[in-house]
Amino acid sequence: MSTSTRLPSILLVGCGKMGGAMLDGWLACGLPPSAVIDRHRDTLPAPHVLVPSLGDLPASFQPDVIVLAVKPQKADAVLETLARRFARATLLSVMAGRSIASLSRVYSQAATDTAPVFIRAMPNTPSTLGAGMTGLYASPDATPEQKQHCDSLMRAVGQTVWVDTEQQIDAVTGISGSGPAYVFLLAELLEKAGVEQGLPQATARTLARATLYGAGQMLHSLPTDAAELRRNVTSPGGTTAEALGVLMASDAWPASTSQAVAAAVRRAGELAG
Numbered sequence: 001m002s003t004s005t006r007l008p009s010i011l012l013v014g015c016g017k018m019g020g021a022m023l024d025g026w027l028a029c030g031l032p033p034s035a036v037i038d039r040h041r042d043t044l045p046a047p048h049v050l051v052p053s054l055g056d057l058p059a060s061f062q063p064d065v066i067v068l069a070v071k072p073q074k075a076d077a078v079l080e081t082l083a084r085r086f087a088r089a090t091l092l093s094v095m096a097g098r099s100i101a102s103l104s105r106v107y108s109q110a111a112t113d114t115a116p117v118f119i120r121a122m123p124n125t126p127s128t129l130g131a132g133m134t135g136l137y138a139s140p141d142a143t144p145e146q147k148q149h150c151d152s153l154m155r156a157v158g159q160t161v162w163v164d165t166e167q168q169i170d171a172v173t174g175i176s177g178s179g180p181a182y183v184f185l186l187a188e189l190l191e192k193a194g195v196e197q198g199l200p201q202a203t204a205r206t207l208a209r210a211t212l213y214g215a216g217q218m219l220h221s222l223p224t225d226a227a228e229l230r231r232n233v234t235s236p237g238g239t240t241a242e243a244l245g246v247l248m249a250s251d252a253w254p255a256s257t258s259q260a261v262a263a264a265v266r267r268a269g270e271l272a273g
C-alpha cells in the first residue's frame with residue numbers, strides 16, 4: 001500500500017524483524033532523509049544514515065519521529081541515551097506491552113527538562129510487503145500533527161486503526177501483532193497433514209500456502225462475512241462439514257483461539273514495565 005502523504009523523517013532504533021519489515025516498506029514509499037541505528041545491516045541507500053549506535057549520529061540530525069523497535073526488555077538503556085540527546089521528541093514505540101507511563105518515567109529520570117510524547121503502535125510483519133495491520137494509541141498530550149506523522153508512517157506499510165485506550169493495544173497485540181504467527185502455524189500444520197495423507201511435501205506445501213493466500217485475498221477483497229465464506233465451502237453432508245465438526249468442537253479451535261489470544265494479552269500486561 002502506498003501513501004500520497006509525505007512521510008516524516010525518522011530515527012529508527014532497532015532494525016530486527018519488525019523494525020526491518022517497517023523500514024523495507026518505508027524505503028519503498030520514499031522515506032525522507034532518515035537515520036537507522038543497527039549493528040547488523042551493512043548498508044542503507046542514500047540519503048539515509050546508518051550508524052551502529054546513537055553516539056555515532058550526526059550532531060545536527062533531528063528526526064520528526066523516533067521509532068523504538070527494540071525488545072521491551074532493552075528499552076531502558078535506549079531511552080536513557082535518547083533522553084540525553086533529544087529533549088523534545090515524538091517517540092513511536094512498537095514494543096509489545098511497554099506502557100507509556102513506564103517509558104515516560106525512564107525518559108524523564110534520565111534527563112531533566114525533557115518533554116517526550118509517546119505514541120504506541122502495534123504493527124505486524126506483513127508490513128514488509130505493505131500489507132501490515134497496525135493499531136495505534138496516542139497519549140493525551142500528543143498533538144494532531146504528531147498523530148498524523150505516526151499514522152502516515154504506519155499507513156505507508158498497510159492499514160491503521162486507532163484505539164481509545166492504551167489497554168486495547170494489548171488486545172491488538174494478541175490479534176494482529178502476533179496474528180501472523182498463528183496463520184504461519186496453520187500453514188505448517190496443513191502442510192504436515194498433507195504429508196500424512198500421502199502427498200509429496202512440496203505439493204502439500206504449495207497447497208497449504210496457496211490456500212491461505214487465496215482465502216486471505218477473499219477476506220481482503222470481499223465484504224462478505226467470514227462465516228458466510230466458510231459456509232460457502234461447506235456442502236451439507238460433505239467433506240468440509242466433517243473437518244469443521246472436528247475443528248469447531250468446543251475444545252478445539254474456538255476455545256484454543258480464545259485462550260491463545262488471552263495468553264498473548266496477559267503476557268503484554270506482564271511486559272508493561
Ligand SMILES: NC(=O)C1=CN([C@@H]2O[C@H](COP(=O)(O)OP(=O)(O)OC[C@H]3O[C@@H](n4cnc5c(N)ncnc54)[C@H](OP(=O)(O)O)[C@@H]3O)[C@@H](O)[C@H]2O)C=CC1
Nearest residue numbers: 014015016017018019037069070071072094095096123124
Ligand atoms: N516481530 C514481530 O512480529 C513484532 C514485534 N514487535 C515489537 O518489535 C520489537 C522488536 O521485535 P523484533 O523485531 O521481533 O526483535 P529483533 O530481536 O528481531 O529486533 C530487535 C533489534 O533491536 C536491536 N537492538 C537492541 N538494542 C539496541 C540498541 N541499543 N540500539 C540499536 N539497536 C538495538 C537488536 O540488535 P541485537 O540483536 O544486536 O541486540 C535487534 O536487531 C519488540 O519490542 C516487539 O515487541 C511488534 C509487533 C510485531
Ligand SMILES: O=C(O)[C@@H]1CCC=N1
Nearest residue numbers: 095096173177178179
Ligand atoms: O512476540 C512478541 O512479543 C511480538 C509482539 C507481537 C509479535 N511479536
